[in-house]
Amino acid sequence: MTDHLIEPRVPRDLHAFIASLPKAELHVHHVGSASPRIVSELAARHPDSMVPTDPEALVDYFTFTDFAHFIKVYLSVVDLIRTPEDVRLLTYEVARDLARQQVRYAELTITPFSSTRRGIDEGAFMDAIEDARKAAEADFGTVLRWCFDIPGEAGLEAAEETTRLATDDRVRPQGLVSFGLGGPEIGVPRPQFKPYFDRAIAAGLRSVPHAGETTGPETVWDALNHLRAERIGHGTSSAQDEKLLAHLAEHRIALEVCPTSNIATRAVRTLDEHPIKEFVKAGVMVTINSDDPPMFGTDLNNEYAVAARLLDLDERGLADLAKSAVEASFLDTAGKARIKEEIDTHTSAWLAP
Ligand SMILES: O=C(O)c1cccc(C(=O)CC[C@H]2O[C@@H](n3cnc4c(=O)[nH]cnc43)[C@H](O)[C@@H]2O)c1
Numbered sequence: 001m002t003d004h005l006i007e008p009r010v011p012r013d014l015h016a017f018i019a020s021l022p023k024a025e026l027h028v029h030h031v032g033s034a035s036p037r038i039v040s041e042l043a044a045r046h047p048d049s050m051v052p053t054d055p056e057a058l059v060d061y062f063t064f065t066d067f068a069h070f071i072k073v074y075l076s077v078v079d080l081i082r083t084p085e086d087v088r089l090l091t092y093e094v095a096r097d098l099a100r101q102q103v104r105y106a107e108l109t110i111t112p113f114s115s116t117r118r119g120i121d122e123g124a125f126m127d128a129i130e131d132a133r134k135a136a137e138a139d140f141g142t143v144l145r146w147c148f149d150i151p152g153e154a155g156l157e158a159a160e161e162t163t164r165l166a167t168d169d170r171v172r173p174q175g176l177v178s179f180g181l182g183g184p185e186i187g188v189p190r191p192q193f194k195p196y197f198d199r200a201i202a203a204g205l206r207s208v209p210h211a212g213e214t215t216g217p218e219t220v221w222d223a224l225n226h227l228r229a230e231r232i233g234h235g236t237s238s239a240q241d242e243k244l245l246a247h248l249a250e251h252r253i254a255l256e257v258c259p260t261s262n263i264a265t266r267a268v269r270t271l272d273e274h275p276i277k278e279f280v281k282a283g284v285m286v287t288i289n290s291d292d293p294p295m296f297g298t299d300l301n302n303e304y305a306v307a308a309r310l311l312d313l314d315e316r317g318l319a320d321l322a323k324s325a326v327e328a329s330f331l332d333t334a335g336k337a338r339i340k341e342e343i344d345t346h347t348s349a350w351l352a353p
């Protein structure tokens with residue numbers, strides 16, 4: 001969507017600084033990143049779909065009454081991805097949109113189960129994302145890595161299939177770095193996924209489940225204790241538990257905060273009630289992310305502007321936030337150092353008299 005759901009009141013100069021700041025995006029969904037341009041192209045390929053092609057109509061279609069409604073709409077967009085060519089187009093075009101925002105590195109959450117169960121051949125699926133990843137790096141300079149997530153509501157069959165795709169050396173893609181758990185939390189207890197996360201971790205993947213987005217802090221504890229989470233997707237309700245905040249801070253477990261998403265899915269009532277300030281006050285490592293940007297009428301730049309307003313940040317504060325995302329990423333040490341240096345160089349040049 002072009003109209004931002006939330007227009008943060010920050011000076012024009014700060015918007016320009018954010019737009020040109022090199023950034024890393026750690027929590028963004030593959031299908032959830034399909035822009036109106038991409039959705040229109042896919043819907044034209046598959047005219048029997050329920051999804052509107054007109055961008056105006058998409059604004060209404062992407063207005064959610066609650067989290068369950070959001071997932072229903074999300075799955076209708078998933079239904080537009082039917083062939084390896086659709087997967088390749090989506091992935092490459094998402095990278096283009098990230099590059100336009102000066103995103104140098106992104107960990108894209110992909111739900112391969114949703115595609116393989118709809119009949120896309122698993123080898124062709126992996127080839128499509130890998131081909132797009134390599135082309136995006138060559139054409140746009142944006143480095144992509146994958147997080148494969150279990151769609152929790154689809155149960156243990158989905159968990160088994162996702163784990164197989166993520167751990168079988170004959171299938172798993174080169175760009176895969178982490179393993180996640182998404183979808184609704186209510187009625188989907190995290191501990192049942194422990195054996196699958198154990199296998200993924202044993203295969204060298206990092207654990208990054210969604211937790212505490214729509215349920216309380218006990219879900220975040222479950223993600224830490226049972227799924228050995230190294231970062232938490234959202235973690236919003238952590239603010240309700242001081243001991244949990246202290247634990248996250250002590251163990252440097254970063255929260256992938258997605259402010260506009262939390263408003264759009266009604267997980268948080270208003271932006272001013274968002275607990276991001278409490279996270280920072282408690283010393284928790286915070287990263288800023290966009291989740292499903294076009295569906296929520298946002299993008300990563302807008303999320304940084306929201307963060308600037310909520311945390312009262314200037315250019316240096318925003319640069320620190322961008323560096324936190326790089327630090328919390330699963331990039332290698334040299335890759336992290338390169339982007340952090342670029343952020344510092346950019347910031348110093350911007351602030352030079
Ligand atoms: O694909 C299927 O066949 C299927 C069957 C049953 C359930 C599901 C899902 O639950 C898919 C949910 C899907 O949502 C993605 N997602 C995107 N944004 C978020 C978010 O903010 N919080 C949680 N999940 C999110 C997630 O990646 C899942 O793939 C699918």
Ligand SMILES: [Zn+2]
Nearest residue numbers: 029210233291
């Ligand atoms: Zn998410």
